[in-house]
Amino acid sequence: MKLQERESYYKEALPVLLAVDCIIFGFDREQLKLLLFKRKIEPFKNEWSVIGSFMKPDESAEAAAVRVLGEYTGLEEIFMEQLGCYSQVDRDPGARVVSQAFFALIRLDEKKEQTVATHEAKWFDLEEVPGLILDHNLMIGDALEKLKRKARYRPIGFELLPKKFTLPQLQKLYEAIYQQSFDSRNFRKKILSLQVLKKLDEKDKSTSRKGAFLYTFNKRKYQSLVERGGQFLM
Amino acid sequence: MKLQERESYYKEALPVLLAVDCIIFGFDREQLKLLLFKRKIEPFKNEWSVIGSFMKPDESAEAAAVRVLGEYTGLEEIFMEQLGCYSQVDRDPGARVVSQAFFALIRLDEKKEQTVATHEAKWFDLEEVPGLILDHNLMIGDALEKLKRKARYRPIGFELLPKKFTLPQLQKLYEAIYQQSFDSRNFRKKILSLQVLKKLDEKDKSTSRKGAFLYTFNKRKYQSLVERGGQFLM
DNA sequence: TCAAAAGTGTTCAAGTTACACCCATGT
DNA sequence: ACATGGGTGTAACTTGAACACTTTTGA
Numbered sequence: 001m002k003l004q005e006r007e008s009y010y011k012e013a014l015p016v017l018l019a020v021d022c023i024i025f026g027f028d029r030e031q032l033k034l035l036l037f038k039r040k041i042e043p044f045k046n047e048w049s050v051i052g053s054f055m056k057p058d059e060s061a062e063a064a065a066v067r068v069l070g071e072y073t074g075l076e077e078i079f080m081e082q083l084g085c086y087s088q089v090d091r092d093p094g095a096r097v098v099s100q101a102f103f104a105l106i107r108l109d110e111k112k113e114q115t116v117a118t119h120e121a122k123w124f125d126l127e128e129v130p131g132l133i134l135d136h137n138l139m140i141g142d143a144l145e146k147l148k149r150k151a152r153y154r155p156i157g158f159e160l161l162p163k164k165f166t167l168p169q170l171q172k173l174y175e176a177i178y179q180q181s182f183d184s185r186n187f188r189k190k191i192l193s194l195q196v197l198k199k200l201d202e203k204d205k206s207t208s209r210k211g212a213f214l215y216t217f218n219k220r221k222y223q224s225l226v227e228r229g230g231q232f233l234m
Numbered sequence: 235m236k237l238q239e240r241e242s243y244y245k246e247a248l249p250v251l252l253a254v255d256c257i258i259f260g261f262d263r264e265q266l267k268l269l270l271f272k273r274k275i276e277p278f279k280n281e282w283s284v285i286g287s288f289m290k291p292d293e294s295a296e297a298a299a300v301r302v303l304g305e306y307t308g309l310e311e312i313f314m315e316q317l318g319c320y321s322q323v324d325r326d327p328g329a330r331v332v333s334q335a336f337f338a339l340i341r342l343d344e345k346k347e348q349t350v351a352t353h354e355a356k357w358f359d360l361e362e363v364p365g366l367i368l369d370h371n372l373m374i375g376d377a378l379e380k381l382k383r384k385a386r387y388r389p390i391g392f393e394l395l396p397k398k399f400t401l402p403q404l405q406k407l408y409e410a411i412y413q414q415s416f417d418s419r420n421f422r423k424k425i426l427s428l429q430v431l432k433k434l435d436e437k438d439k440s441t442s443r444k445g446a447f448l449y450t451f452n453k454r455k456y457q458s459l460v461e462r463g464g465q466f467l468m
Numbered sequence: 469t470c471a472a473a474a475g476t477g478t479t480c481a482a483g484t485t486a487c488a489c490c491c492a493t494g495t
Numbered sequence: 496a497c498a499t500g501g502g503t504g505t506a507a508c509t510t511g512a513a514c515a516c517t518t519t520t521g522a
Contacts, residue, residue: 166474167474167475168473168474168475184474184475184476185475185476185477188475188476189477207472207473207474208472208473208474209471209472209473209474210472210473210474210475211473211474212473212474212475213474213475
């Protein structure tokens, strides 16, 4: 009898299709970029879309997101976070599909470009994002908002840079995120006062004759900063 | 042929059951409270749970959340926001159920207590939250974290107070959220400097002989504050 | 030697913290 | 008249903003 009750409880529920969509940000030393791809199959064949997939029976939304990120970028460790659930009844005319969106930050890296290319994926400047299928443009707007907010209290910007980076690079990144320029003296002061960077003895000479010192991000110090509840930046 | 492709595309997807769960916060002038209810049916009969429901075919997650909030509290306009998607494969032993969680803030109000009571729901102090079914304790932890973070840049605290409230009440609320006490002079200075409150000519004499002036929240001024990107509090 | 980007300090304004007493009122 | 909670100001300190010149080096 208990079993019957239990069964009927679940029976009243409507099964829907669940998808994950990943809004993937990258940074190419100048511009914030978004990874989009052109669909190769119907429905919406040849239209641009963010990268997604249906969830498989044996995976959580997070696992599905990790899977598609790996497929399209060749990367396994990616900073990724839930963005939100998109569940308008008529959002997908082909079926009742609910999408759990994630946003992800990756280091742009020539080595991986081939993987990206084979999937007919392409990096777009933020200003050049085309019209996308379904509610994907909406997702991107939400992701941008979240990125800006998040970057204030978490140094997620570092996820977008190579492991070794220079302060001018970091500044350019924040300028791209917030669409404004910062005073370099104040910027350096603020960043360095957080004491989460380690200065290396190497210089990156790719952008100037003088060369700029490389830094790495000290995760341990960062953790203690977060635990102290620290506001991060900007 | 196109149609066939389209059908097969959706066919590869696995339908899952979708639920919404609402983490409902209230404030009773002293303590932050959580609304929980005791399940009347199997599975998990007589165990405590946050308030939830399966999504119906013709509603979005938001609509489902509004529906259950209405059913359990009698309220129609409730501050509510997505918390996250809980999709661990084995989170519900009875079926593959993915839950979209929301957190909601409501004004505690005697008028509505009857509705709450008829659903065998009960307000719990945060420290007294019992063991809950499934991953509901996890959701509550996440909701608390989000509440704290959110209250820093949005005056969501106001959602938890009556429309007219006193500054000592507001201070108690923030003290409950952040589990620390604030200096009343500094607190008042900070709040009033935001210029989002309107002082009324009435006093609330329920807690002191002198009485405390009542204030209301000026939504228009608040909007312009948010648009200027203002940090809010704390 | 010069062009181009990296790096560096100081001053002023604003905001945050710490701190203690008087006020208004009902009983 | 007194107990109770409401309300107020100031000084020290910290943080953020504005601002311009020197350094390094490859070509």
